[in-house]
Amino acid sequence: MKGLTYYLVDVFAQERYAGNQLAVVTGTFFLPDERMQAIANEMHFSETTFIPSNEKKDGGYDVRIFTPSIEVPFAGHPVLGTAYVIKHFVQREDDGDTVTLNLKAGQIHVRFEKHGAEEVLWMKQLPPTFGKNFTVEELSNVLQLNAADFDDIFPIQLVSTGLPFIIVPLKTLDAVKRAKVNLDWLVKLKVEAGVLVFCREAVQKENNLHVRVFVPLFGTAEDPATGSGNGCLAGYLSRYRYFGVGADKVDVRVEQGYEIRRPSLLLLRAEGLGARVEVGGQVFLVADGELV
Numbered sequence: 001m002k003g004l005t006y007y008l009v010d011v012f013a014q015e016r017y018a019g020n021q022l023a024v025v026t027g028t029f030f031l032p033d034e035r036m037q038a039i040a041n042e043m044h045f046s047e048t049t050f051i052p053s054n055e056k057k058d059g060g061y062d063v064r065i066f067t068p069s070i071e072v073p074f075a076g077h078p079v080l081g082t083a084y085v086i087k088h089f090v091q092r093e094d095d096g097d098t099v100t101l102n103l104k105a106g107q108i109h110v111r112f113e114k115h116g117a118e119e120v121l122w123m124k125q126l127p128p129t130f131g132k133n134f135t136v137e138e139l140s141n142v143l144q145l146n147a148a149d150f151d152d153i154f155p156i157q158l159v160s161t162g163l164p165f166i167i168v169p170l171k172t173l174d175a176v177k178r179a180k181v182n183l184d185w186l187v188k189l190k191v192e193a194g195v196l197v198f199c200r201e202a203v204q205k206e207n208n209l210h211v212r213v214f215v216p217l218f219g220t221a222e223d224p225a226t227g228s229g230n231g232c233l234a235g236y237l238s239r240y241r242y243f244g245v246g247a248d249k250v251d252v253r254v255e256q257g258y259e260i261r262r263p264s265l266l267l268l269r270a271e272g273l274g275a276r277v278e279v280g281g282q283v284f285l286v287a288d289g290e291l292v
Helices: 033-043 076-090 134-142 174-180 183-190 225-241
Strands: 004-011 020-026 047-053 064-065 099-101 106-113 118-124 129-134 156-160 163-171 194-200 209-215 218-221 252-254 266-270 276-281 283-290
Touching: 020 033, 020 076, 033 047, 033 064, 033 218, 047 076, 047 183, 076 099, 076 106, 076 225, 076 276, 076 283, 099 194, 099 252, 129 225, 134 163, 134 183, 134 194, 156 225, 163 225, 174 194, 194 266, 209 225, 225 252, 225 266, 225 276, 252 276
Parallel strands: 020 047, 163 194, 209 252
Antiparallel strands: 004 020, 004 283, 047 064, 099 106, 106 118, 118 276, 129 156, 156 163, 194 209, 209 218, 252 266, 266 276
């Protein structure tokens, strides 16, 4: 363990101590799976990532992602946060404005854009797959909401860009704030997925949507900023032209994490009825150190 370097970063944040926390551990090629899982549980963020080597393989860097309880093939904020660490602290030579990660779900490319003093990272996610639909009755039980809280113009649907989420449109900010997952009812749906609820009302007037994401089946009750889930949402918004007839092109600002005091900002782009999805945001380094 001694000599392993770790970095703590805040992802999808507009300043430090906001957004979604991530621990990134480097030089872990010799660590067995159970030790990585133990470290992830010790960090106890929604995810911890491990970079086995600072050498490229097939044009990218191998990366593994663990929640406190399981390994997952893909997750959004770990991709951006890990790409940030690779670009600024791991790679031996400048790769330009793109870093490629080799995940269990496939290769993901992260693009870096400079806007004055701001550095925005964008990841093109895998094309979304659209799965089964759920009824209002099923999700009202899961979320402990009334049928009138759901926006029944749009479907409640399972969507995945590498990690599956049930996308749930609600009518009001009040309904989103009242949502609370009943784990027993969620298990009865017989899908291993997160639950993303959203509405058109936002706390900050410059934002387009307010989102909450519940991932108890992956070891976290509520996530403050979810790149994978919002990638699914971006594909959904495009596929169903959520913002109007002909509006399959999506370019929106999404706020998340307000209910758990980790305000976050995610930038979503999609087009082609959801065939192309990008999620962007900023990353801030908070700390680094050495495991003992």
